[in-house]
Amino acid sequence: MSPELWWLLLIVPLVSAGLCTVVLRRWPTFSAAVSVGSALFCFGLVLWGIVSGTAAPPQWEWLKVGEFVISLEFFLNELSTLMLVVVTGVGLLVHVYSLGYMAHDEARSRYFGGLSLFMFSMTGIVVSDNLVMVFIFWELVGLSSYVLIGHWYWRQAASAAANKAFLMNRIGDLGFLLGIIVVYLTFGTLNLGELRELAPKYFMAMDKAGAAHTVAQPALLPTLIALGLFCGAVGKSAQFPLHVWLPDAMEGPTPVSALIHAATMVAAGVYLLARLFFLISLSTLALEIIAWVGGITAVLAALMAMQQNDIKRVLAYSTMSQLGLMVLAVGLSDPNAAMFHLTTHAFFKALLFLAAGAVIHALDHDQDIWKMGGLAKKMPIVFGTFLIGTLALTGCPGLSGFFSKDAILSAAQVKGKWGLFWLTVGTSTLTAFYMMRLITVAFLGEPRSEKAQHPHSVGWVMVLPLLILSVPSVISGYGEVIPRWLAGKEYHHHEHALIVYAVGIAAFFVGVILSALLYLGKKQDPLSLKLLRERFYLDEIYNNFFVRGFDVLGAICCAFDRWCVMGIGVKSVSLSFSLAGHLFRFLVNGDVRLYTFLMTLGVVILIFWSR
Amino acid sequence: MSSDPSLVILNAVLFWTLSLGVVSTALLVVVNKNPVGSALSLVATMVLSSMLMIQMGAFFLGVVQVLVYAGAVMVLFLFIIMLLDLRQESSRPISIFGAPIGVVLVGSLGYAIFQVARQFAVGRDVTALSLPEGSDDVRLLGLELFSEHAATVIIVGFLLLVAMVGVIVLCHQPKSESKSGEAK
Amino acid sequence: MSPAKIGVKIGRGKVITLGHYIAVSGLLFCIGLLGVLIRRSVLIIYMCLELMLTAAALAFVAFSRFNGCIDGQVMVLFIITVAAAEVAVGLGIIVAWFRLQRETDVEGMKHLRF
Numbered sequence: 001m002s003p004e005l006w007w008l009l010l011i012v013p014l015v016s017a018g019l020c021t022v023v024l025r026r027w028p029t030f031s032a033a034v035s036v037g038s039a040l041f042c043f044g045l046v047l048w049g050i051v052s053g054t055a056a057p058p059q060w061e062w063l064k065v066g067e068f069v070i071s072l073e074f075f076l077n078e079l080s081t082l083m084l085v086v087v088t089g090v091g092l093l094v095h096v097y098s099l100g101y102m103a104h105d106e107a108r109s110r111y112f113g114g115l116s117l118f119m120f121s122m123t124g125i126v127v128s129d130n131l132v133m134v135f136i137f138w139e140l141v142g143l144s145s146y147v148l149i150g151h152w153y154w155r156q157a158a159s160a161a162a163n164k165a166f167l168m169n170r171i172g173d174l175g176f177l178l179g180i181i182v183v184y185l186t187f188g189t190l191n192l193g194e195l196r197e198l199a200p201k202y203f204m205a206m207d208k209a210g211a212a213h214t215v216a217q218p219a220l221l222p223t224l225i226a227l228g229l230f231c232g233a234v235g236k237s238a239q240f241p242l243h244v245w246l247p248d249a250m251e252g253p254t255p256v257s258a259l260i261h262a263a264t265m266v267a268a269g270v271y272l273l274a275r276l277f278f279l280i281s282l283s284t285l286a287l288e289i290i291a292w293v294g295g296i297t298a299v300l301a302a303l304m305a306m307q308q309n310d311i312k313r314v315l316a317y318s319t320m321s322q323l324g325l326m327v328l329a330v331g332l333s334d335p336n337a338a339m340f341h342l343t344t345h346a347f348f349k350a351l352l353f354l355a356a357g358a359v360i361h362a363l364d365h366d367q368d369i370w371k372m373g374g375l376a377k378k379m380p381i382v383f384g385t386f387l388i389g390t391l392a393l394t395g396c397p398g399l400s401g402f403f404s405k406d407a408i409l410s411a412a413q414v415k416g417k418w419g420l421f422w423l424t425v426g427t428s429t430l431t432a433f434y435m436m437r438l439i440t441v442a443f444l445g446e447p448r449s450e451k452a453q454h455p456h457s458v459g460w461v462m463v464l465p466l467l468i469l470s471v472p473s474v475i476s477g478y479g480e481v482i483p484r485w486l487a488g489k490e491y492h493h494h495e496h497a498l499i500v501y502a503v504g505i506a507a508f509f510v511g512v513i514l515s516a517l518l519y520l521g522k523k524q525d526p527l528s529l530k531l532l533r534e535r536f537y538l539d540e541i542y543n544n545f546f547v548r549g550f551d552v553l554g555a556i557c558c559a560f561d562r563w564c565v566m567g568i569g570v571k572s573v574s575l576s577f578s579l580a581g582h583l584f585r586f587l588v589n590g591d592v593r594l595y596t597f598l599m600t601l602g603v604v605i606l607i608f609w610s611r
Numbered sequence: 612m613s614s615d616p617s618l619v620i621l622n623a624v625l626f627w628t629l630s631l632g633v634v635s636t637a638l639l640v641v642v643n644k645n646p647v648g649s650a651l652s653l654v655a656t657m658v659l660s661s662m663l664m665i666q667m668g669a670f671f672l673g674v675v676q677v678l679v680y681a682g683a684v685m686v687l688f689l690f691i692i693m694l695l696d697l698r699q700e701s702s703r704p705i706s707i708f709g710a711p712i713g714v715v716l717v718g719s720l721g722y723a724i725f726q727v728a729r730q731f732a733v734g735r736d737v738t739a740l741s742l743p744e745g746s747d748d749v750r751l752l753g754l755e756l757f758s759e760h761a762a763t764v765i766i767v768g769f770l771l772l773v774a775m776v777g778v779i780v781l782c783h784q785p786k787s788e789s790k791s792g793e794a795k
Numbered sequence: 796m797s798p799a800k801i802g803v804k805i806g807r808g809k810v811i812t813l814g815h816y817i818a819v820s821g822l823l824f825c826i827g828l829l830g831v832l833i834r835r836s837v838l839i840i841y842m843c844l845e846l847m848l849t850a851a852a853l854a855f856v857a858f859s860r861f862n863g864c865i866d867g868q869v870m871v872l873f874i875i876t877v878a879a880a881e882v883a884v885g886l887g888i889i890v891a892w893f894r895l896q897r898e899t900d901v902e903g904m905k906h907l908r909f
Contacts, residue, residue, distance in 0.1 A: 590905035596831055600716055607723045619810065626811045630819045637823050637846055641830035646838050653842050660823070660849050667816070667860045672871050676852070679875050684845065684882045691886050692838060695893050713832035717825045724821030732814025748868065755865045756872065767876050774880035778887040 003057040012038045013120035020113030028108035035112035039095040043088040050081050075129035083126045086346045087264050091119050093465040094259040100461035118144035131180050131190040142169040149252040161248035168245040172235015179228020186221045199278045226286030237269030237323045240297040250312040254357030262319050262349035267342050270326040274335035291331020295423040298324030302430035307533040310367045311356050314438050334411040336486045341404035348392035351469035355386040362455035374447040378455050383443050385466040392473040394432040395508050403477030406504050410496040425503050432511025440519040633659045646692050657681040671749045816857035823850035848878045
């Protein structure tokens with residue numbers, strides 16, 4: 001395959017997006033076909049390109065300002081090719097699934113256009129080798145997310161959620177941009193290839209003999225860089241404190257949630273951290289902060305998931321929690337473990353979301369789990385795939401999730417960070433607990449509502465992706481294929497310590513059994529923890545503090561503008577003129593004697609002045 | 612002319628007498644409550660000032676002043692006063708508010724003029740100066756007037772015409788009531 | 796003996812110079828101006844105006860006499876002429892005014908407004 005064909009990976013989805021939204025607006029079937037076709041093409045291209053080992057195409061200069069050049073470059077190494085497979089593969093399955101899920105939707109053209117736009121942007125992030133291009137695609141991904149979350153824009157909740165997602169992302173992107181600026185100031189280049197050469201040399205200097213040795217330099221700049229770039233990940237991957245948009249983003253259609261908010265977009269943050277790890281690792285302080293932020297997010301999200309009653313929200317918080325674990329892994333200086341978990345997570349989370357979508361579709365868009373029940377008997381295939389996904393997520397021994405989670409635990413244990421270790425263990429236990437709760441309440445027991453009694457049947461076009469995704473959910477952990485692939489030449493096999501295995505398995509069983517005991521056969525939630533159910537009131541805090549705060553600020557500015565700028569500034573000018581007018585009016589009041597007097601006065605003044 | 616000391620003294624006496632007279636009658640004009648009295652004082656002022664002019668050698672002008680100014684203009688004034696029957700003066704002939712300020716203002720002007728006058732207070736006595744080409748000032752005046760300033764004469768003539776017409780226009784009443792304005 | 800020395804010898808107040816005449820003229824002018832500013836009857840104001848003109852005429856004659864040229868006297872002739880014309884018109888206005896107002900208080904004359 002010739003290297004130039006790689007460009008099609010970007011061009012085809014972009015063209016598809018354009019066609020769907022502009023030209024084929026009124027023919028939704030055609031738009032669907034074009035979009036699915038483009039997804040299929042991209043996936044095929046990726047596979048062919050990897051198998052044939054094609055190199056990246058030469059860079060294409062886009063913008064040149066003096067000496068500052070922004071170019072579009074392809075970056076293909078193990079990391080990016082793995083991510084490409086995940087993105088295009090899961091993307092294709094979601095496209096196919098959408099054919100069934102959105103079959104009765106009127107605005108299908110807009111939807112598929114949005115999906116294609118997203119594929120374009122996400123691929124762009126994965127392959128860009130230039131920080132500016134990454135940022136541009138980053139923003140485009142945020143835009144696609146906005147478009148897709150707000151697909152049913154006439155719903156107040158949907159458009160508000162889209163706004164929230166975009167704004168929170170923007171806040172993170174501000175930090176990202178600052179990080180990029182500091183990178184440029186420190187290293188003079190934004191090309192990742194060049195940065196890869198320069199970064200290790202930051203702490204080194206050449207002594208007179210020509211040999212390199214480390215030099216103690218203040219780590220301020222690398223810390224700023226790392227934290228700035230991490231801000232982008234915090235926004236995009238919904239880490240604490242910018243996490244509040246992710247649950248609300250469930251207002252979008254379920255395939256969107258599967259693609260964007262489970263498998264790919266939110267993973268972009270972790271991907272970025274792994275990609276730029278050589279920069280971030282220059283600062284140990286930043287790594288510490290990253291690890292703890294990830295850990296806190298993981299636990300917080302798991303706690304909040306325990307009390308949610310909407311099936312999609314449980315999964316959303318679960319995503320947040322797992323992302324926290326991935327970020328934690330990066331903080332433990334093991335980006336390969338993070339990427340491993342990212343890959344397995346992409347598969348089983350997409351599976352879980354699509355299966356949940358099937359359930360929602362079958363129950364006429366009712367998402368409350370306390371209105372479900374007994375679906376295991378009524379929808380066996382969906383239940384089976386959902387169960388596989390759950391087992392993978394909770395780390396059931398033998399499935400993919402078990403291996404990737406163990407990799408993270410092992411990283412913590414090896415580095416001796418016991419606080420983070422037990423945090424991960426706690427998260428795993430909670431994960432098992434709430435996922436088992438979900439299964440017990442939604443699928444087992446007796447149906448609790450009319451809709452659950454008679455679910456609609458789900459077409460094969462929706463079931464097929466579920467079945468396809470089940471396979472990698474099970475097997476992708478085996479044989480350490482992925483870590484081997486990622487580490488390439490530097491891979492060395494090391495056995496995880498026994499405690500890691502033991503604790504992992506214990507967490508799984510404890511969580512599952514506790515949950516089953518608590519929730520089997522119940523008609524409503526026996527646990528009622530208001531703090532968790534209200535998501536630690538973080539949404540309310542943000543609203544009162546920031547949103548109202550800005551309202552107050554706006555009011556102050558308005559008052560300032562009205563009273564000071566207008567009142568004093570403008571009015572002083574106008575008042576002075578009107579006062580002058582009033583003053584001069586007295587001189588022209590028609591009184592002849594006054595005129596005479598003034599004339600005389602003028603003459604006298606003139607005489608005395610000119611003497 | 613030689614500066615005969617007696618002439619000088621005579622001249623001085625004349626000057627001072629006339630000056631005093633002029634100033635006092637002028638003050639009478641300003642101060643008088645009755646407009647008739649004011650007008651008569653003004654006539655006296657003009658006569659005395661004309662005498663001053665004659666003392667300076669401007670014979671024709673002195674006469675013209677009495678004839679025209681005092682004789683016609685002031686008579687016109689008196690005529691109007693009588694016509695409008697302005698015997699009664701309003702309660703306050705002089706405004707209280709304006710008086711001090713006016714005095715101050717005018718006083719300062721007077722002071723300025725006095726300073727100027729002081730500058731001119733050196734030189735020769737009037738009697739020592741010879742009249743330009745004798746005392747035939749009428750002829751001189753005529754020569755000057757109708758050669759150098761002929762245009763001005765014509766313009767002033769037009770001015771008088773316009774004034775006449777203006778007065779007629781101002782005071783003309785379309786009704787049968789007789790007009791009272793006078794044209795000069 | 797030069798005339799100036801004679802003047803000095805004779806003593807102050809005895810030599811009437813140009814300055815004396817100017818002083819008198821100025822005094823007359825100021826008295827007239829005072830009258831214009833202070834008095835309330837229009838006719839009397841007008842008469843004081845005439846007084847000012849007379850003072851000016853006096854000054855012109857003095858200058859003409861002491862400088863030896865006749866132009867000052869020409870000017871005085873014009874002053875008298877213009878004063879006559881002006882008096883005619885002014886009195887016409889006053890008469891017309893009096894027909895309307897029945898009084899000659901100058902404070903009633905406030906119609907020169909915008």
